[in-house]
Amino acid sequence: MPGRRSVVDYSLQRRAVLADVHAGRTGLFEVCDASPYLTRAARYHGEQTDDPCPVCRRERLTLVNYVYGEGLGHVSGQAKTEAELARMDAMQEEFSVYTVEVCRGCGWNHLDCSYVLGNEPEPGRQPRRRRRAATD
Numbered sequence: 001m002p003g004r005r006s007v008v009d010y011s012l013q014r015r016a017v018l019a020d021v022h023a024g025r026t027g028l029f030e031v032c033d034a035s036p037y038l039t040r041a042a043r044y045h046g047e048q049t050d051d052p053c054p055v056c057r058r059e060r061l062t063l064v065n066y067v068y069g070e071g072l073g074h075v076s077g078q079a080k081t082e083a084e085l086a087r088m089d090a091m092q093e094e095f096s097v098y099t100v101e102v103c104r105g106c107g108w109n110h111l112d113c114s115y116v117l118g119n120e121p122e123p124g125r126q127p128r129r130r131r132r133a134a135t136d
Contacts (some may be wrong), residue, residue: 032107041079042102061104069095094118
């Protein structure tokens with residue numbers, strides 16, 4: 001995605017977790033704990049990679065992108081495909097994307113990276129806030 005900004009790569013943390021698993025300091029039940037929602041998102045919204053799962057080595061990893069941002073409204077927290085992210089990048093105010101790698105076989109999951117997409121706010125301009133409905 002060409003418009004990525006403020007990219008954070010979690011590969012060093014991933015490597016440390018896997019080293020702990022292979023050394024026996026961390027159990028598989030602690031790292032192979034993908035929720036049913038995450039595995040379902042991987043199935044319907046994820047992008048399968050050619051990389052094998054580092055734990056079970058039977059399945060290929062799937063990347064799932066989750067979006068978060070004040071201007072996204074009800075879309076915030078949803079899984080999105082790469083094509084949907086490209087459209088959102090052109091049309092939305094600034095928002096964050098968190099990419100999680102998931103093994104649909106054993107349940108391994110780990111945060112792969114995070115980054116910012118969308119239109120950058122203009123200098124000196126306050127971001128648009130959503131209005132809240134008055135409650136009695």
